[in-house]
Amino acid sequence: MLLNQFLFLSAILFCIGVYGVIARKNAVLVLMSIELILNSVNINLLAFAMRNGNADGHTFALYVIAVAAAEVGVGLAMVLLMYRNRRSIALDELSEMRG
Amino acid sequence: MSFLTAVTEWAAPTIDYHALAPEIVLAAGIVVVLLADLFLREDRKSLISPLASTSLLAAFIPVLTLALSDGPRVMFDGRYVIDDFSLVIKGLFLLAGYVVVLLSADYLRDGDYHFGEFWFLMLSSLLGMVMMASSRDLVSVFVALEFLSIPAYMMAAWRKRDPLSNEAGIKYYLLGVFASAVLLYGMSLLYGITGSTLLVDIGDALVGEVTAIRSLAVLFVIVGFAFKVSAVPFHTWAPDTYQGAPTPVTAFLSVASKAAGFVAIVTVVFTAVPGLKDVWQPVFWVLAALTMTVGNVVALRQTNIVRMLAYSSVAQGGFILMPLAVAGESAASGQALRAIVTYLLLYAATNLGTFAIVIAVARKTRSGEISSYGGLFGYAPGLATLMTIFLASLAGIPPVGGWFGKFAAFQALISAGTGWGYALAVIGGINSAVAFGYYGKVMREMWMKPAPDGDTTPIEVRPAIAVALAITAGLTLVLGALPGLVVRFGDLAGLAGVVGG
Numbered sequence: 296m297l298l299n300q301f302l303f304l305s306a307i308l309f310c311i312g313v314y315g316v317i318a319r320k321n322a323v324l325v326l327m328s329i330e331l332i333l334n335s336v337n338i339n340l341l342a343f344a345m346r347n348g349n350a351d352g353h354t355f356a357l358y359v360i361a362v363a364a365a366e367v368g369v370g371l372a373m374v375l376l377m378y379r380n381r382r383s384i385a386l387d388e389l390s391e392m393r394g
Numbered sequence: 395m396s397f398l399t400a401v402t403e404w405a406a407p408t409i410d411y412h413a414l415a416p417e418i419v420l421a422a423g424i425v426v427v428l429l430a431d432l433f434l435r436e437d438r439k440s441l442i443s444p445l446a447s448t449s450l451l452a453a454f455i456p457v458l459t460l461a462l463s464d465g466p467r468v469m470f471d472g473r474y475v476i477d478d479f480s481l482v483i484k485g486l487f488l489l490a491g492y493v494v495v496l497l498s499a500d501y502l503r504d505g506d507y508h509f510g511e512f513w514f515l516m517l518s519s520l521l522g523m524v525m526m527a528s529s530r531d532l533v534s535v536f537v538a539l540e541f542l543s544i545p546a547y548m549m550a551a552w553r554k555r556d557p558l559s560n561e562a563g564i565k566y567y568l569l570g571v572f573a574s575a576v577l578l579y580g581m582s583l584l585y586g587i588t589g590s591t592l593l594v595d596i597g598d599a600l601v602g603e604v605t606a607i608r609s610l611a612v613l614f615v616i617v618g619f620a621f622k623v624s625a626v627p628f629h630t631w632a633p634d635t636y637q638g639a640p641t642p643v644t645a646f647l648s649v650a651s652k653a654a655g656f657v658a659i660v661t662v663v664f665t666a667v668p669g670l671k672d673v674w675q676p677v678f679w680v681l682a683a684l685t686m687t688v689g690n691v692v693a694l695r696q697t698n699i700v701r702m703l704a705y706s707s708v709a710q711g712g713f714i715l716m717p718l719a720v721a722g723e724s725a726a727s728g729q730a731l732r733a734i735v736t737y738l739l740l741y742a743a744t745n746l747g748t749f750a751i752v753i754a755v756a757r758k759t760r761s762g763e764i765s766s767y768g769g770l771f772g773y774a775p776g777l778a779t780l781m782t783i784f785l786a787s788l789a790g791i792p793p794v795g796g797w798f799g800k801f802a803a804f805q806a807l808i809s810a811g812t813g814w815g816y817a818l819a820v821i822g823g824i825n826s827a828v829a830f831g832y833y834g835k836v837m838r839e840m841w842m843k844p845a846p847d848g849d850t851t852p853i854e855v856r857p858a859i860a861v862a863l864a865i866t867a868g869l870t871l872v873l874g875a876l877p878g879l880v881v882r883f884g885d886l887a888g889l890a891g892v893v894g895g
Binding site: 309325332339343355359377 | 532533536537540544547548551554555557558560561563564565567568571572574575576578579581582583585586589590591638
């Protein structure tokens with residue numbers, strides 16, 4: 296059955312995404328890494344839906360896609376705001392507050 | 395294609411409009427607020443905040459009528475449930491939202507950030523929380539969580555030109571979205587193992603042996619929620635976000651958003667994964683112990699009051715997590731649920747009151763430092779007394795509110811009768827004593843130190859803040875003196891069909 300291959304692909308995507316979130320300093324690249332994780336979730340959901348033989352996974356995946364779009368909309372707006380105030384989108388420069 | 399045949403057999407579900415009335419009223423309020431912002435002239439925009447608070451109070455009415463009618467009401471094959479637990483929590487969210495509206499109105503006007511969208515976003519976030527209280531399905535839990543979070547990200551970054559507020563919003567956003575992505579991965583595994591997104595079905599399927607994939611799914615879900623409730627080690631966003639965000643938004647995040655995270659944890663843990671208690675009990679034990687200890691120890695050396703309250707709120711989250719560490723033992727599960735609901739109610743009243751005082755004092759002193767509270771009793775005795783009451787409640791000193799929440803949490807730990815429960819109770823006890831160190835520091839400033847710059851003009855308390863203080867102080871004092879009232883709410887709190895009834 297193909298399930299294992301799908302799960303393997305999704306696990307790899309998930310790991311790349313987590314690595315990107317942790318290692319990248321550029322805000323847009325972090326956003327893209329989060330998208331990778333969300334898409335690994337979608338692959339999981341669709342693969343499981345095929346195996347379980349019900350439509351729940353498909354519905355869930357549609358919701359994930361829609362919500363991810365809303366999230367990225369807000370995220371890009373915030374990155375833009377940061378760029379306007381600082382002329383930079385490097386996350387490691389965000390350190391006004393400490394302690 | 396069996397799922398396609400399932401789709402063709404689809405029939406429209408029956409909808410109980412009475413059960414959905416709080417959500418419908420709130421949604422109507424959101425539309426009205428948005429339209430009012432669009433069509434009102436610039437000088438009439440101050441009418442929008444009364445509209446927002448009215449729609450919150452209007453949504454409270456169906457919550458009361460539902461509480462008086464026969465429950466529980468189950469819709470969509472058990473995916474959306476209105477039971478006593480969800481009604482108590484909905485009431486908590488609506489009341490907390492009302493207090494935050496009172497706190498925000500003057501703050502936004504003074505800071506020249508008086509935009510109607512703020513109320514739109516806040517009501518949207520509250521609608522997400524109200525939905526969260528009834529969600530009993532992975533999809534609706536996820537949608538409610540995003541619905542309440544996405545507006546909150548924008549509210550945290552509300553002061554557009556202020557780099558601190560930018561930083562607060564971006565940190566909150568990135569960690570929040572990352573957490574929901576991890577949570578989703580866990581949810582997809584739960585769906586894969588059990589073949590259902592309905593929490594009760596997942597609970598039925600996840601009994602018996604603990605396999606690696608089951609543990610992994612539960613672990614991912616818990617980590618996702620742990621970010622939301624800022625449990626250590628997933629708390630790093632909380633202090634920065636709380637300090638940088640506008641103070642009323644901080645009050646909103648530290649009370650309503652946090653409570654929503656706990657509601658999500660409670661519904662998932664009690665309905666979906668009770669069979670895997672050997673996995674999640676130790677995780678919650680470690681999270682609770684770390685959260686209390688780190689929150690308290692770091693709070694001790696803060697000099698900014700909002701940052702101190704941020705760490706205090708992290709530590710309080712540890713106390714709320716405490717009962718979950720024994721919630722799988724049959725002797726303790728009902729009591730653990732009651733303790734969490736009780737603690738959330740008392741914590742909400744007390745913490746909102748503390749932030750009301752912080753906002754009132756900062757209007758005069760223009761400072762967030764703890765030292766700016768020096769001599770407060772001399773020139774604002776009323777505020778200083780109320781602040782003392784709220785801080786004592788946070789520290790858990792009888793007879794003011796908060797002690798009873800801690801008492802209930804410890805009671806749940808003891809009733810489990812396990813060594814781990816006793817050990818966590820001891821750690822919690824030490825932490826309650828440590829917490830008095832930083833709450834006491836603020837009290838000492840207010841009562842014993844002179845005013846730092848000798849400025850002792852009285853503080854003018856705006857009517858809206860005064861109402862907010864009356865509500866929160868009233869609740870804190872009454873519930874502390876008569877804990878029987880809140881126990882009744884806790885008793886109501888049985889999740890339908892799972893614990894009690």
